[in-house]
Amino acid sequence: MTDKSDGPVKSITDLARIAGVSVSTVSRALTSKGALNKDTRQRIQDLAARHGFQLNVAAQNLRLGRTGAIAVLLPLGHERGQHLSDPFFMAMLGFLADELTERGYDLLLSRVLPTGDDWLDTFIRGGRVDGVIIIGQSDQGAVLDRTAAHYSPMVIWGAYAARNRYLTVGTDNEEGGRLAARHLLERGRRRLAYFGNVAVPEFAARYEGFLSALPEDVRGQVDLVHAHVTPEASYRVAADYFAAGHRPDGIFAASDVTAMSVITAAAERDIRVPDQMSVVGFDDVPLARLANPPLTTVRQDIQHGAALLVDLLCQRLAGEQPDSIQIAPDIIVRESS
Incomplete structure (x- = not known):
């Protein structure tokens, strides 16, 4: 197929005609959207390049009533x-x-x-x-x-x-809280604290699940520490908490960022993690495995x-x-x- 026999290409319809395919096939080839045979996609893209044709995606979207x-x-x-x-x-x-x-x-x-x-x-x-x-x-x-x-x-x-x-x-945030509670109990931790802002629905559900998996005598003694999720804010809250003399042996934090901030504040008070205090986060962000020590966490996919x-x-x-x-x-x- 030569340029002369192909004729002028002024529209997607022209390109579809010389390619011997439907307009929708040309559209999929030029936008790389949707399923299409690799060879067909490449052939149509080569034809478009040869004729200097560019699809006006904005105009197409306007006709279809979409923005993309x-x-x-x-x-x-x-x-x-x-x-x-x-x-x-x-x-x-x-x-x-x-x-x-x-x-x-x-x-x-x-x-x-x-x-x-x-x-x-x-x-x-x-x-x-x-x-x-x-x-x-x-x-x-x-x-x-x-x-x-x-x-x-x-x-x-x-x-x-x-x-x-x-x-x-x-x-399932409540189940995540239950997993954290069971893990801390298995580690023999009984003086527990939860760091998180329970005004947030996700964090509230994690706290509720955490409490629900604890024995009644342990549940009644859990410290609820209102901590924001930024590193600076959660660090300040944890530093003040430890400075006030609080010494839980297990902490569940509403996020990995909060958990890592807690560990930093604990180290400054010579509280050894995990020897004296176990810490569990939530999320499993990439930084969790690089923390010092590497962070135990509830992973959400x-x-x-x-x-x-x-x-x-x-x-x-x-x-x-x-x-x-x-x-x-x-x-x-x-x-x-």
Whole structure:
């Protein structure tokens, strides 16, 4: 097939004609979206290059009534000092970016500091995205419920609750708390503390699960220490706690970042981990295994969670109504306990 016999290529229809395929096949080849034979994809891309043809993706999306982008929002209603550099956020965002790229979507990222009850509806009305993934419920459950009543393509990474109107993917946080409690009890620890902000639904569920697995005499003596999740804030809380003379022999922290901050503060008070005090975190971020000592933690499968978030969102975009999913946690035992 020569350029002369191919004729002019002014549109995707022209390219489909000379390639001998459908318009939709050309679209999949040029956008690298959807299933297509590798040789066919390459042949169409070579034809397009030969004729200097470029697909106008923006115009195509406009005709289809789509943007080709998915928003990933991080609402920080309760932890306004938290940043995108948080190890959990970084890991989750990396996996989400990979999954969305595989599905042919761009990722639009926004860190949100809610100032009212209409921030989510206002964002959606902007029409910049085809759907929304929200990382963490924060203290915005009422906002999420209200939006979910009229906006379907939205999935939240967070704690499941039957009362929620919104779709969630998340770890079974209560079971994670129970795993931590059983592990500390197996280590002979009886004077326990929980470090975390129980105003956060996920952290509250971890605390409730932790308490539920403890004997009554131990449960009644657990210290609840309100700690924010940033390294600096959780370190200050832990340093003050130890300076006040508290000496638990086992600590369960709501996140790995908090757990590592606790270990740092304990070392400054000559509290030896794990000889005198066992510490268990939650998340299993990559830094957990590099901590000193390496951190025992409740692992939530963030990579699998990201894949589920994108899959459920795509189902919603296709008009389906999938159910929320809870992922079973595991405990990863390292030297800190």
